[in-house]
Amino acid sequence: MLLLSLALVSPSPGAPLSSQRQSQLLHLLKQDCGACHGMTRKGGLGPPLTAHALNDKPTDSLVATILYGRPGTAMPPWQAFVTEAEALWLIQWISNESGNDPPVSR
């Protein structure tokens, strides 16, 4: 089922994201998603966006949430700024690398 979901949202074969675009997306994740989800993604007005928080959620619904927002909540659509392939890349970056959870300095 997961594979099917990935197939549904995967981009057509093409060039992978450039490293410049990847760093732009990570900046967006940290700073602009961070406005509501916390800069360390541990949650705020929006829920946490850590690997732990996302690992039981279907990837296609996460992609749809990024692209189209969540009506009735404060989550806006980001499709004007992020492609489907980029949204998928972001989710995989968060989910597949538990080391990506930023440390919390105290």
Place this chain on the structure above:
Amino acid sequence: MNRAMIRQYLVNWLGPRSGRPALSADNLNPLEHGRYSPYLVAALLGITLLAGCATTDHSQATGDLGVIVERADGAVQIVERSRHRSLATISGLGDLSHASVVFSHDARFAYVFGRDGGLTKLDLLERRIAKRVIQAGNSIGGAISQDGRLVVAQNYEPGGIRVFDADSLETLATIPAVTATGQPSKVVGLADLPGNRFAYALFEGGEIWVADLSQPRAPRITKFPAGLQPYDGLVSSEGRHYIAGLFGEDGLALLDTWYPERGTQRILPDYGKGTAKLPVYKMPHLRGWALTSSRAFLPAIGRHQVLVANRQDWREIGRIPVLGQPVFAMVEPSQRRVWVNFAFPDNDKVQVIDTDTLQPIATLLPGKAILHMEFSARGDEAWLSARDSNEVVVFDTNTLQTIARLPARSPSGIFFTWRAHRIGM
């Protein structure tokens, strides 16, 4: 001979240096400037040693100081406003995304509220952390009481507010926020009111609560309906009106705290989220700087407009088209202009609007990702944080020209100590 006497003695003897209003802490070091005779230097050193001067000069005044939050590093800079310089960087404050700051009434201490629930009491004179507690799991700000004895934090996780002794940061009360069905609610829009009361709004609960903390260990709570999803709040500068912005429906909720028995009133009822469909990439912020004596300037939710209301009857008198979704609409201390910054993707622009004609008079491009603005107490300067340019840009508000730039790493909030003396700040 105490320090004040030494100071007066030096002033009488040397006279104030040209261009400086008075002898200040850092020109007490004659070696640094090399303009006095060796004899004089020796005499001054002798006096200094006799006075037992340590390396830290605690006699510096704080009225000209402020802090800049460096959000990505968990650090704050202590800055001197009139000389446009950084005095120190203090790190170790945890997650400072959406950090906010209030000041002790003597303006010596800054209380920094971090996202991770950290509450840090920062000593601006000794330039160090005086106390630090982790008071919640997820927090977005706080307030200080009218008498200066209580610091209150508003929390997302576990919700509710917590009340601390301002000196010791000892917990005096923990007040949960719950919805009508008993679910915990995030707290937004916390503001101090006269009488050691605090007003705040419940995001999920849709209510405004007023906590009377005149006896902080025995809080008394009064609840008022607000509306769907309050996202922030403000209290007017005299402490009378509390306004909660609503994300989930039209209008804003107004509570006249002089007449709480009249309950809340919906203002700008034809305006707001209900009919607006533009995506909101950053929630606006509301504070008392949105008000002049006669008008209120409020960032619209989901529209590229600033709303203007008459402060006497709270009726809408205008909607000013702007270049993006406003995040902050801040009135200059002179009340002549309001400065507006914007949510992503228009966050490289700032517009300045005449509060009388309601016309934009300038569009500024100060840098990348303008997150926050702060005026000097008398309004001659505006300091703007440019997060992605890694600097704070200082404008002369009369000429609208850049007059200084201070390096800062991912700067967000800028807070000057004049806030110590203002209700609702």
